[in-house]
Amino acid sequence: MDPSTILLFPVHAVVWLYSLLSFLPWYFMTGVQKKKSLAKRVKSRSTTGQAEGPYRSVDRFDSLVTEDYAGKDTLDKLFDYAVERFGKADCLGTREVLSKENETQPSGKVFKKLILGDYKWLSYEEMDTQVSQFGSGLAALGQQPKSTIAIFCETRAEWMITAQACFRRNFPLVTFYATLGEEAVAFGLNECGATHLVTSVELLETKLKNVLPQIPSLRQIIYVDRKSISTAGYPQGIQIHSMHSVQELGAKPENLSRPIVKPVPSDLAVIMYTSGSTGRPKGVMIIHSNLIGGMAGQCERIPGLGWGLNTFRTHCIYIYTRTHTNSALQIFFHVLCCCLIYSCHDSYTSGGYTKHDNPHPRGEILIGGPNVTMGYSRSEGCNNEDFFADENGQRWFCTGDIGEMHPDGCLQIVDRKKDLVKLQAGEYVSLGKVESALKNCSLIDNICAYANSDQNYVISFIVPNQKNLTALANQKGIEGTWEEICNHPVMEREVLREIKEVATSIKLQRFEIPVMVHLSPEPWTPETGLVTDAFKLKRKELKNHYLNDIERMYGHK
Structure with missing residues (x-):
């Protein structure tokens, strides 16, 4: 026997033993076999037995789920339930920016590096108090139920507090990306007609101040930072407040006792303005039931999100063919969690995708169900292009994505009909x-x-x-x-x-x-x-x- 083989035998034995001792616990403790079985199983199947569907998840084949928690059919009810269940647990965490440094990358690019402090937490109960006070303060400043209020702010705890305050008092919240340009924000504010705006000092001074004269409907501006700012140079007729002062106003007994008009599932919750990549930004109208329906089933799909709640997976897919005057057959796939699926009436002959494609049928993906929004605000042309309703009144959204249906009921996105692309x-x-x-x-x-x-x-x-x-x-x-x-x-x-x-x-x-x-x-x-x-x-x-x-x-x- 080769002496080197004898010398290396102990090393090989140790490696083999280590692999065995580490692999077996990992294999049984992580449930990898179960995950592999789930990955290989059939995910959805056609309810008609035809290639054109409709397809539904095998886990929720007979009906669809529209809410994760029974009776929690609006966003304010969902938040109240979370406060009741997790009262003193940490809810919102904020890290203070201690300093900023320039960091040069190997490519030569310079990035701003933030030096952050430790997290400071608000519990669910503390957040609930701030939500209640801020909502009461907004009402005291004249904000009316079912009248829009806008937020143009970076992602931070105050953003979520504002949102929950608006949901609780049925103030439809108009949201703008913090990266939008000043002209786009001015356009959106004029279109939605909001009289109240929540923002940050930085955005107020760098993007909003110069265009405020172009927004005649605006009456109240609330900035979220805990600092004082000069109101010099701002248009007359606009009052500027800090968020803290509005919360103090709302904490007064006479304001806290104001009656609250609660939303119903069909009430408008959010008008979410897009980034305006194809021109002016468009406001997407989202009602409470859209958001509740969109969240349904996710607690089970994302580990740790549902705190052990046993909810249902709800995928469904539908493919539809239609004969056109040019004899072209058009097929559409339709996919979404918690949704019924139908077809789009539009033709797409330049793509070359049909249900007869090999090895799998292909077509445009449409989305339908309780989480499909109510369309774009004041944009009838775009609504007619991107949304439609079937004979049963169900709304559908044409995604522009092209999908391919595999035999195991798994949908693969293979192309895009629309020309909007998200970069890395x-x-x-x-x-x-x-x-x-x-x-x-x-x-x-x-x-x-x-x-x-x-x-x-x-x-x-x-x-x-x-x-x-x-x-x-x-x-x-x-x-x-x-x-x-x-x-x-x-x-x-x-x-x-x-x-x-x-x-x-x-x-x-x-x-x-x-x-x-x-x-x-x-x-x-x-x-x-x-x-x-x-x-x-x-x-x-x-x-x-x-x-x-x-x-x-x-x-x-």
């Missing part, structure tokens, strides 16, 4: 908006913007204007065939430079501007299969056609 860092990019803007560039005849959600920048495929690009190539001393000119790296850089100039002049956001381009010497015509007969882009075909270029531009090759 969270920014939303409207590809259509980018394309429309950059077609103003004299070097571009046609353009397709592209972005992967696991990347942090946009790329594009471009059909250049042959006359202008050839003239530019002559100026740069570049000669060759049209294909050689398009493939020359100098010409790619020149087109990128021109794109950036145009994008800057029309105020595209930094993350909307393509970072890499591919110049296509071939025009896009219906004969190439890259555009429709109406010369609309076929994104799926363009993606497949330029797959190697996509990998190159994203650094994979």
Whole structure:
């Protein structure tokens, strides 16, 4: 026997024994076999036995759940139940910012690093007191039930206190991202007509102060910080208060005793303004039953969230076919927790997805059920495009996502009909908006913007204007065939430079501007299969056609 084998035997034995002693407890204590069985089982099945569905979760096949806790059908009831159940437990934690430091990354980018103190907690009971006082204070300042109140604030404890105070007193809460620009916020405030606004000192002074004269309906501004600010320079007719002073006002016995108008499930809870990626922000109207329905079943799905509550899983899916005048069959998948699923009436012929696709049927995903919102505020055109109701009055939302149904009842998202893409860092990019803007560039005849959600920048495929690009190539001393000119790296850089100039002049956001381009010497015509007969882009075909270029531009090759 080899001496080295003898010498290594004790080492191998120890490793084998350690693996055995660690693997067996892990295997039995984590329930990995049960998880594997759940992952492999059939998740949903068709209620009709047909490929077009509808599909429902096998765990909740006969009916759907609309609330996790019986009788807790509005947000204020849910919060009251949490206070009753977890009274003295920690609820909201805040860490004080002690200092800020610049931290240079290996890439050379500089990030702000926050030095934070320890958590300071509010219990459920303490939060309940603050919610009660703040709601009473808002009522004392003239806020009326079923009249909108707005919040434009960073994520912090005061945000949640404000929200719960509004839910309790039936004040529909209008929310704005803290990253929205001042013009977008002014537009939203004018559209919703709110008279009261909750914000922070930083946002008030940097984004709101200059546009307040454009918002005539605003009467009361409450800032959440515990500091005093100067009211000089603010429009007459607007009163400014600290959140603490409003809570003190609400704590007075005569205000605490004011009658409370409680919401019902069909009352408006939130108008949530979008980021406005495709233009002006839109306010999504969400009633109490939408939010309660959206939470239903999640306590079981997210470990530790439900505190041991045994709730039901509620997935359901539906596929529908419809015959159109052009003999094209359109199929739609429909998926959501706690929802019935139906079909969209719109045609989608440029995508090339049908229920006959191999190996699995594919189509657009629609969402329907109690958690589908009431649509966009004052935006009938968008409502008609994105929402519809079936003959039973059930509302449906057209997601624009393309799904593929697997035999085990699992849905896979494979593409997107709509051109809105979320980048890795969270920014939303409207590809259509980018394309429309950059077609103003004299070097571009046609353009397709592209972005992967696991990347942090946009790329594009471009059909250049042959006359202008050839003239530019002559100026740069570049000669060759049209294909050689398009493939020359100098010409790619020149087109990128021109794109950036145009994008800057029309105020595209930094993350909307393509970072890499591919110049296509071939025009896009219906004969190439890259555009429709109406010369609309076929994104799926363009993606497949330029797959190697996509990998190159994203650094994979």
